[in-house]
Amino acid sequence: MTSAIARRKRRADWFHRYLANPVTLRLPTQVVLETTGRKTGLPRRTPVGGRVINRQFWMVAGDGEAADYVRNIKSHSAVRLRIKGSLASRDRRSVTRR
Numbered sequence: 001m002t003s004a005i006a007r008r009k010r011r012a013d014w015f016h017r018y019l020a021n022p023v024t025l026r027l028p029t030q031v032v033l034e035t036t037g038r039k040t041g042l043p044r045r046t047p048v049g050g051r052v053i054n055r056q057f058w059m060v061a062g063d064g065e066a067a068d069y070v071r072n073i074k075s076h077s078a079v080r081l082r083i084k085g086s087l088a089s090r091d092r093r094s095v096t097r098r
Helices: 003-024 068-075
Strands: 031-036 043-048 050-053 056-059 078-083 086-091
Touching (some): 031 056, 043 068
Antiparallel strands (some): 078 086
């Protein structure tokens, strides 16, 4: 990655982590994924986009397998989803790259 691209990504990551995510976590219509931190064991909440298809929730991670919440899911398979205000506890079935 060139330094200009890396800087742009760091800025976008900072914006999402400290400005956008804290606001969107509070929206009742936002889907929120709750994972367990792979290092700390603390709950981590991340707003995500996706959709329910045949009673399964499908989403795409923008950073792929490098996304922190994907790495957390791989370490601790128990996750919770808040969809339209209600929580559902689930185990991951698969985290795959397609």
